[in-house]
Amino acid sequence: MGLAAAYWIMAVVAVLAALGVVFLRNVFRAALSLVLCFITVAGLYITLSADFLAAVQILVYVGAISVLIILAVMMTREVQQGSPANRLKIPAFIVAAVVLGIMIYTVTATSWQVASAAPLAPTTVPLAGKLFSESGFILPVEIAAMLILAAILGAIVIAREK
Amino acid sequence: MMPNLPMQAVPPDWPGGYWWHWLFFSILLIAFVVIMVMGAIWIERRGMGRMQSRLGPNRTGPFGLLQPVADAIKVLLKENIVPDSADKLVHWLAPVIAFAPVMMIFAVVPFQNGALLADLNIGILYVVAVSSVATLGVFMAGWGSSNKYSLLGAMRNVAAVVSYEMPLVLAIVGVVLVAGSLSMNDIVLAQDIPFILLQPLGFLLFFTAGCAEINRSPFDLMEADSELVAGFHTEYSGMKFAMFYLVEYAEAIAISAIITTLFLGGWRGPVLPPWLWFIVKIFIVFFFMVWTRTTLPRVRIDQLMALAWKFLFPLALINLFITAIQVLVWPDALPWGLIIVNIAIMVILVVVWSKFFKLGWGRLEV
Known part of the structure; x- marks a missing residue:
């Protein structure tokens, strides 16, 4: 029960944060949204009893990669408005939709084998x-x-x- | 924030089990941190006063003991000013994001055998991971204020943290090798001889890198008053400034607690109860931090980077290498010989490296 609740909270927050990364116009806030997404993924690892992986996820992605991304954001201009000159919105959307569709198809079509052994x-x-x-x-x-x-x-x- | 953490050290006689343990230790830890921070501020101000031949605050309460309380009340009553051009949400969130990880560090610090919020088997890795999030809060503060001094301070902070994290973690790995566990409680239990004797070089590296990591003088470039007004928290006032002030001292207490746990035998000691030993050792380590602060002048930014990459980092690698060999081949029966050898190695390495260590040795562009 508690596990399922934790899973759903983190799954929803992760998806919302990921959408925020794409849709927020302010690049800095988008980067922060990405950090939130990383943290919730670490939380998902914990619900799967992968504690070491979760700590490494926080250490590498939240502590290091996100800081690098934010430093890179500092180098860009027009942080507040995003890049208005960008005309790749529709192609990017199509590619992303195709990838998402393939992944959903693969996940639902595969017959996943669940191990009966207890997690380490x-x-x-x-x-x-x-x-x-x-x-x-x-x-x-x-x-x-x-x-x-x-x-x-x-x-x-x-x-x-x- | 993190449910379902694998718990091991819930004492069997604990009434109600998991959640009561959680609640009790959460409240205890918050009270512990706030009270310890007040004690630390008092020690710092009075100790610095003594070392600089002045009195320090001595009017509020006996020996000025109530001065931190008075300061806290004063700062709480101040007006909260947010710059007009600031990114309001980020500006508001930054103190919270800086504060939460520091509190979370204390979740795995053992006060006595098994007395901790969560005895994670990845304890020290968890500490390193969680503390790396605090940088984000500082960066958000620097960016959200839309003030160039804030941003410069935040940039310096990020550069310092990224550089000093490596010697810090490598020094920890040495301890983990000797103890054979990542769990903080097991590391304390493994210290029949405090690791400061078995890992003197590691201790030195950890202390230096730790001081730099939490921006304490002589590494407090990120809030160098003479250059950057107050660094990343220039534009903060009232309660939010108090949060950053609290974070600064809570981090100092956290580093002291980790040094105590990793190198000074944690809660172990004769006669006194374990938790009292733990607190006494924390304050001793903190006193040494105050001592270095009053003794050494602030470094320049190039000195800061050079110290991390040319001095601490190679020594940390050598330390790790030597420790790994010793763990493999040194006979367990001869710990005292190991202590003498390690102290000799430390003295030789530090002296030799200081001879080699020159600033501006290579090209100075970049």
Whole structure:
């Protein structure tokens, strides 16, 4: 009961916040709306017993990514009105609607298998096992990290004034 | 805000279970933070007065003890002024968003064995995650005020927080490696020897980065009065200003509480009851913060960034590396040898790095 109530509150707030990101004309407020969306998604993770993931979601998305987005917003002009010169409203709407339709179709058409096992209570240790054990995924994770580092260095080299 | 948190440490004899525990600790924590903040303000003002050869506030109540109360009442009665061009909603929300995460940190801080709102098994990660949200409140305040000094202060704050979060977290990881758990209660239980002895370098890094993270002098560039009026809260008055003032000291208390928990053995100690030990240790750490504030002059912005990236960050990486090796190979039977080795490593590293550490060593554009 409590779980269902928490789920519905957070689901509705998440969808409303996501709509706010798209429809608010003030870019700064749109970014804040995005933060709210991230927080509610973290809440959804908690209702799914993924506590470690929820904390990382808050740390990475709310604490770091959103701050980066807001810093980027600072660099744009006309924060209050959005960008009036933009003529891509209708194509963007069509693409978004198509993607949404495909996702809804996939979710409803798939027969989801629900595990009967109880959720893992502390998820930290199993996650660490997935990462660091013999058959863990440490190599792909490290390669991804190297890739991102290379991308950042490339961006700095391109953006730096001679 | 977060229901269904996995709870572990509800004492079995607790009447009514979950919700009573929740209610009791929520009220207790709010009262605790407000009273501790008043104590901290008194210590700061009187202590600074003493260190600067003046009296400090001494008229209100015995030894000026009621001065924070008088200040609070004064500030509550003041007019609330919102700038005409401000983003009203953001301006209004900012103090709330800055305040909530600081309160939420205390949810996982243990006052004695098992006496905490929620013994999360991700305790310290939760602290890091939640405290990173407070930056957002500061940024909203800076932007919502539509004042260039506010915005500059907020920008500096974001730059500092993003930079100092890394040595801070790496220092925490060292402690987590030694303790073998992320839960704050388990970390305290693991400290038969306080981790300040096993992790002296980590303690130093955490203390420095923590002071910078919460904008305490000598790192209080974000509200440097001589440059930025009052930084991000320039345009705040009345109750909203009081909220930011409360946040500033609540953050100091929170960092002191986390240092106490991670490095000083938390509530553990002889003779006195555990919660009293905990509070005494918090005030000792806070006193050291006041001490550094009165001793050191404020740094420049380039010094602030250089200290984070060229001094604290490499040392934090080295500390993590050494700790990982020690956890793997050092025999458990020899803790005292480890303490001596670690203190020696700390002294050598800090001295050597100070020799190498120069400002403006490379190119100075950017």
